[in-house]
Amino acid sequence: MSLLVVGSIALDTIKTPFGKVKEALGGSATYFSMAAQHLTDVNLVAVVGKDFSKKHIHIFQEKGIDLSGLQISEGKTFRWTGEYGFDLNEAQTIETQLNVFQDFNPQIPVKYRYCDFVFLANIDPDLQMQVLDQVDSPKLVACDTMNYWIENKPDSLKRTIQRVDIVIINEAEARQLTKKPNLVKASREILSWGPKTLIIKQGEYGVLMFSDHSAFSAPAYPLEELYDPTGAGDSFAGGLMGFISNIGKFDENSIRKGIIMGSVMASFCVEAFTPKRLIDLDPQEIKGRFKEFKHLTFFEDLTEII
């Protein structure tokens, strides 16, 4: 099946205690599609400027990512400069140059309109809805967002959330969005708006999934060498949605497996600067790490008499 992603392509300048890169390929749609391409056909909608290099375009093309929806606009590509401290937990934004991303007006090519699965990466919720208006009854839609939209467009964001099946946000955002410090209560509130599934990202601690009748917890993979967390959340979403698109199912057990696949992709993402570790994964590496997640979480049933 096919998977549509609408998000950003950026040139990232990043410094962590373990190294730095300058104007490297980044952005939510980039990380998402580089994870998802291992699992399904990816259709990408994003915008770049005239300065976006052919070399970068080739990286997408070589992986078979459909770029019919990539707009190349007059002006410069979106640039982000950020820095992480030793705990690698939260990026400090040094500079954001929105450039062509400021006037991004996502146009969904006709051939994408019957995509089975849609991921709305972190963009203006009004644009997320504009995307939904252009697609024809996808089987499943997921969205991400960020604190900026929670603060500045809460009503639009809530309307977007009402129209999606899976919301993927981090724990601070879940609390901010609902004004509830308890995550179980926050999840109940968000689910009451319409989505069937809420996935709360907890960084190095993994993710929590809530549905109306169930909860699932997946750890992050404990890595000894961790260089740059940029893109981990989008790689997670790419692994999850790529897996769902691969198997064409989204019952609870499929979503749980998808969450582990997302965690697998996020764990590879952070092992290097830029999406390069993700891009060239082979299926054996992916399957091997999935198996390691099984080992990491396995315990026997309680059979003892207590």
Added chain:
Amino acid sequence: MSLLVVGSIALDTIKTPFGKVKEALGGSATYFSMAAQHLTDVNLVAVVGKDFSKKHIHIFQEKGIDLSGLQISEGKTFRWTGEYGFDLNEAQTIETQLNVFQDFNPQIPVKYRYCDFVFLANIDPDLQMQVLDQVDSPKLVACDTMNYWIENKPDSLKRTIQRVDIVIINEAEARQLTKKPNLVKASREILSWGPKTLIIKQGEYGVLMFSDHSAFSAPAYPLEELYDPTGAGDSFAGGLMGFISNIGKFDENSIRKGIIMGSVMASFCVEAFTPKRLIDLDPQEIKGRFKEFKHLTFFEDLTEII
């Protein structure tokens, strides 16, 4: 089999956004033994003052906890006053009155000396070693500690750690003890000192276990109603060591199950002020929550072709 715990008994005055208690029964040995007594015979070594009420003594006696090692000294019982904010993550200590605990000199009754399992709760590492000098080749010893001892008695603490099988500490302490921000590296360092197993407590995110060849991650139970986290870590240790003592085994699979049993006990502990929720649990509640942990972490193997 039987389990020895050496730690504190305290009178806690606690305020959280959800309520408060004054001079309530607390302390590491209290929470530990109230969790462990559901699973095994507990022998307790601690000190209280002459002011410690008969009512509190009865709580231990009713649960069959052996108090031959309880010293009742001239003076007042250890008192602790603390406060938690909305996130309930870290206690702010308002006041500590060590009282009789200041001169605690653990004497292990002869009948305890052949205990199979020993837990050294958070006390001065020199006293922890003094306990080890008094017991006769236990099958397994675990210890806890705190930032105070890491700062003030690092050499003694390291000597204690060299003599135990399982170290149970929180993630900030693991980092502080090894000066390594990465937990995989920190665990490797601590394991190189001698213990076979390191268990890192991560509060609301659960625990991570490391051995020389394996890692295991257990979530915390996502609770909607959470009143007071005091004692959660000691309840965890009580569930873990109580389970190991119950089954008399400590291979990796048994330790993993013990960690889940510890997480079960911690999840009940925080549902109320004081250990009262823990004290009166029935076996069905314990088994039921263990099963819920299985559901919370379950995902199928990857069988799809990717």
